Structure formats: C-alpha cells, structure tokens
Amino acid sequence: MNALRHRSALLAAAGTAVLALSLTACQDDTDAASASGATASAAAGAAQGQATGSTAAAGSAESDGSSDAEGSTGASGSGTTDAQASTSTPVCTAGDVAVTAALQDGPPYTHIVLTAKNTSGGSCRLTGFPHIQFLESHKQDVPEVAKSKPAAPVVLQAGEPAYALVKLSDGGTDEENEPVSAFSVQLDGDSTVIAVTAPGSEGIAVDPAAALTGYWTPELRNGADDF
Numbered sequence: 001m002n003a004l005r006h007r008s009a010l011l012a013a014a015g016t017a018v019l020a021l022s023l024t025a026c027q028d029d030t031d032a033a034s035a036s037g038a039t040a041s042a043a044a045g046a047a048q049g050q051a052t053g054s055t056a057a058a059g060s061a062e063s064d065g066s067s068d069a070e071g072s073t074g075a076s077g078s079g080t081t082d083a084q085a086s087t088s089t090p091v092c093t094a095g096d097v098a099v100t101a102a103l104q105d106g107p108p109y110t111h112i113v114l115t116a117k118n119t120s121g122g123s124c125r126l127t128g129f130p131h132i133q134f135l136e137s138h139k140q141d142v143p144e145v146a147k148s149k150p151a152a153p154v155v156l157q158a159g160e161p162a163y164a165l166v167k168l169s170d171g172g173t174d175e176e177n178e179p180v181s182a183f184s185v186q187l188d189g190d191s192t193v194i195a196v197t198a199p200g201s202e203g204i205a206v207d208p209a210a211a212l213t214g215y216w217t218p219e220l221r222n223g224a225d226d227f
Contacts, residue, residue: 089155092116092124094192097156099130099185101166103199108171112199114164114185116216118156126154126162128188129215134180138208142166148214148225165214165225169207177205 097116104111114130129149132142154162169175181203185194198204214225 087125087153089123089125089153091189092118092120092126092156092187093190094187094194096120096124097126097187099194099196101196101199103204104165108169109200109204110167110169110171112166112168112204113220114166114196114213115161116156116164116187117161118158121158123155123157126156126187126216129213130164130166131186131188132166132183132211132213134183134206134211135178135208142211142213145212145214145225145227148217148222148227150215150217150222154216154218160218162216162218163220164216165221165227167210167212167227168204169210175207175210177207180204180206 096118098119099114099116101112101114103109104113116126116130118124129144133139134142148165156162169177179202181198183196183198185196186192187194212227214222214227217225
C-alpha cells in the first residue's frame, strides 16, 4: 500500500514537471514569436519610413527642379533691350512736335539751334536730322553732318526736347548771304512742311553754299555737332 502510494506520488510529481516544462516551452515559443513579430514590424516600419522619406525627397527635388526651370524661363523671357524699346516707339511726326529756332553764340551769328519739343502727350522717336530749306530759290535740303549722328535713337517722352545745330554761314563779309525771316523744316519720314520763324528782329543771314545741319540729339551741344 505504501509502495503504491509512493509510486502515485512520483507519477504525480513527474506529470507536474512535464506540464511545467511544456508550459515553459510554450511561453518561450510565444515570447519568441512575439519578439520576432515585433522585430519584423519594426523592420517593416523602418523600411516604410525610408520609402516615404525617399518619396518626399524625390518630390522635393522634382519641385525644386520645376521651380528652378520656371525661374530660369521667367528670367530669360523678361525684359527688353533699349534697342527693342526704341524701335517699338512710334516715329515723331509734324503733329507730335513743336519746332522753334534760336540764335547760337554771338555775332556774326553763324549758327542757330533748332528745338523739337514733344507736345503729343506720349513718347515718340525722333530720327535722322531736320530737312531744312532756307530759300525758295534753293530747293535742295541743307546737307547733314554725319559725325553729329547720335549713337542711340532719340526717344522723346512727353514734353521732352531734342536739338539740332545748324550752320548758316562761315561769318565772312564777302559771302553771298541772303536774309531769311522764315524757313521750312520736315522730319524724317514725314512730308508735312513745318514753317519755322527765324530768330532775331531782322531774321538771319544764310549762305546756301555754306549751310549745314546736324542730327537731332538729346543734348543742346553734343561735341560732335561742332562744325
């Protein structure tokens, strides 16, 4: 009886030990699986984060590239040169300017200055030189002086003037001067005749053989106009 009871106790103890080992093994497997799952989840999350970061970086680079390209296009397409702006300005006509004459320097008054003031209310481009005829007996225009031609087109804003120096004679006493109280001026590209009153109470003395005109310039004296 005692032996049977002893054997039963041993079997019970052995069963308990086996059960404990089984529970421990199951717990270890569960923990290992959980740890493996956590590790896999962490790795997947990191990979997803890297992919998201790469996508964001690529999007940012693409956005920056687009912005740079747009900026470059805008810069290259913006603005115009002075030459383009000048050529787009309409040419001045007789109706756009008021032309007057004044004596230049003192006796013997060999030069006058023509002033063309823009009265149009807008901008216009004054080209070439004034086409002047002093006398009815001389229908040829007064010759121009090439060295007085300005380097850039003369664009007049509203109210702005341009000037042309005009030589009347050499100032000699033996010249064949003729008195002139009024004369005609035409602008480049316009056949309209502008009547200009000669300066001075007695008008001006003109030698048709010596008369010369400079180009229109934005300054009163250009340096190149000295002739």
